[in-house]
Amino acid sequence: MKRWIAFAVSGLLFAGTLTAADATPAEKKYADEDYAAAYAVLEASGARDSLARSTEKMTELMVRSNPKLAPVQGELNAFYAKNLGYDALKKDLAEVYLKIFTRDELTELAAFYASPIGRKIAENQATLSAESARVGQQRVQQHLPELQAILMKALQNAQAKQPQVVE
DSSP: HHHHHHHHHHHHHHHHHHOOHHHOOOOOOHHHHHHHHHHHHHHHTHHHHHHHHHHHHHHHHHHOOOOOGGGGGHHHHHHHHHSSSHHHHHHHHHHHHHHOOOHHHHHHHHHHHHSHHHHHHHHHHHHHHHHHHHHHHHHHHHHHHHHHHHHHHHHEEEEEEEHHOOO
């Protein structure tokens, strides 16, 4: 029982959600109008649905990799929805956007996501990311012998440069 609880907790750690900063309420860093612009982007880009799918997928993967979690999958879903759902992360996500974009840029971005092509990108972002990662992994696999040779040579050179300790 301790192992599956530890596994569930490790999912949180993997997601990067357990930090001291998360435990304390954050100060308001931006003007209300700035937050409103960032929230409009999040809504238009489908962040609410994306996070819901993501948390459900996370618990499915946890249960698939550890079937002993199946009886508590509902509790895991509720926990992740509460702590990693849109309402829980909305302000933090808005601040991520506000660090990068001006209010005017956020307004333009929200308009873009409201357009047909913007909706198409938002709907397919997970697939685009997954396929891009797959392409990168395939390329590394194709050149794995070259990478291994480079790493072996670099490790040998590093070892040769280290002073020899005589005991």
